[in-house]
Amino acid sequence: MPEAALPSIALLATGGTIAGAQTGQSAGAYRAGSLPVEQLLSAVPGLDRLARLQAEQVASVGSQNIGLDTWTVLAERVAALCADEAVDGIVITHGTDTLEETAYLLSLVLPWTKPVVLVGAMRPATALGADGPANLYNAVALAAHPQAAGRGPLVLMNDEIHEASLVQKMSANGVDAFESPNGGRAGAMHAGEPHFVRAAGAPAHPRHALPQGAWPRVDIVYAYAGVDGALIDFLASRARGIVLAGVGDGNASDAALQALERAAGQGVAIVRATRTGSGRVGRNVEVDDDARGFIAAGELNPQKARVLLMLALAAGVVEQAALQRIFG
Ligand code: SIN
Numbered sequence: 001m002p003e004a005a006l007p008s009i010a011l012l013a014t015g016g017t018i019a020g021a022q023t024g025q026s027a028g029a030y031r032a033g034s035l036p037v038e039q040l041l042s043a044v045p046g047l048d049r050l051a052r053l054q055a056e057q058v059a060s061v062g063s064q065n066i067g068l069d070t071w072t073v074l075a076e077r078v079a080a081l082c083a084d085e086a087v088d089g090i091v092i093t094h095g096t097d098t099l100e101e102t103a104y105l106l107s108l109v110l111p112w113t114k115p116v117v118l119v120g121a122m123r124p125a126t127a128l129g130a131d132g133p134a135n136l137y138n139a140v141a142l143a144a145h146p147q148a149a150g151r152g153p154l155v156l157m158n159d160e161i162h163e164a165s166l167v168q169k170m171s172a173n174g175v176d177a178f179e180s181p182n183g184g185r186a187g188a189m190h191a192g193e194p195h196f197v198r199a200a201g202a203p204a205h206p207r208h209a210l211p212q213g214a215w216p217r218v219d220i221v222y223a224y225a226g227v228d229g230a231l232i233d234f235l236a237s238r239a240r241g242i243v244l245a246g247v248g249d250g251n252a253s254d255a256a257l258q259a260l261e262r263a264a265g266q267g268v269a270i271v272r273a274t275r276t277g278s279g280r281v282g283r284n285v286e287v288d289d290d291a292r293g294f295i296a297a298g299e300l301n302p303q304k305a306r307v308l309l310m311l312a313l314a315a316g317v318v319e320q321a322a323l324q325r326i327f328g
Helices: 037-042 068-083 099-109 132-143 230-236 254-265 302-314 320-327
Strands: 008-015 052-061 089-093 116-119 154-157 160-163 187-190 193-196 218-222 241-246 269-274 294-296
Touching (some): 008 068, 037 052, 037 132, 068 099, 099 116, 116 132, 132 154, 132 193, 218 230, 241 254, 254 269, 254 294, 269 320, 294 320
Parallel strands (some): 116 154, 218 241, 241 269
Antiparallel strands (some): 187 193
């Protein structure tokens, strides 16, 4: 295909292991976000036959350091690229640790028009058998493909395509660390072509505006055997919202639930999610949410429930029933 006929893909780099370099200090030691985007692209043969690429370095961090400010910059940039008629698709390179949170955030604040593909790697760019180059090749091929449009931001890892609301990093190691435990992957790449296993669906949660100014503080509290309410009482005077990473069906000890109820009584939004990694936290199942002032997270994991709660609170939604409608 002549170069001018190739799709135009914008590539936004943020760092992560895909841009990581080994330090040599100990076996496996490396620093995420070390290499510039030009070096990542030069390691992927054949990209120039897939698309015309314009690359930008938005950040150079491990994704544990992706914060609300970076989210704002990234989301505004992607929104501008979505509105740019000269751009056909967008690829974001990102660390894998918080990749699902960024993907889910973008799925809530962007129009689902052009393909947006987030991609990372589990092995640093300088490692033997680095997975970044193949992932990046597939991400560009996916972003350049018309069938990737209308599905919201997609995550490409290890030849697999995942939807933003479902995808989750399920393992600390291994190139197959990503799964979509509540719905299965959306498809897979084969020989540079996407093969989707289902039609594009509607967003699972309502679209929100990106917060203007400070984001509301929402913290996550982990439940475990014998947890008391001390941490929750501490957070209640600081946070606008608390997400419970609960045991089982989003549950916690009587002491922790009582502390959450006290916080709800003070106007803190309380969302119950599960720490189990999959499944659904249903309203009023084991815990009487309506009576205690809580919101059930449904299928969102705690870190994604936090994202949705921040956006809802920033939009001025504070009432329990209205928040519950947003979570589904
Ligand atoms: C990070 O999230 O930046 C480090 C880990 C990774 O990218 O796999």
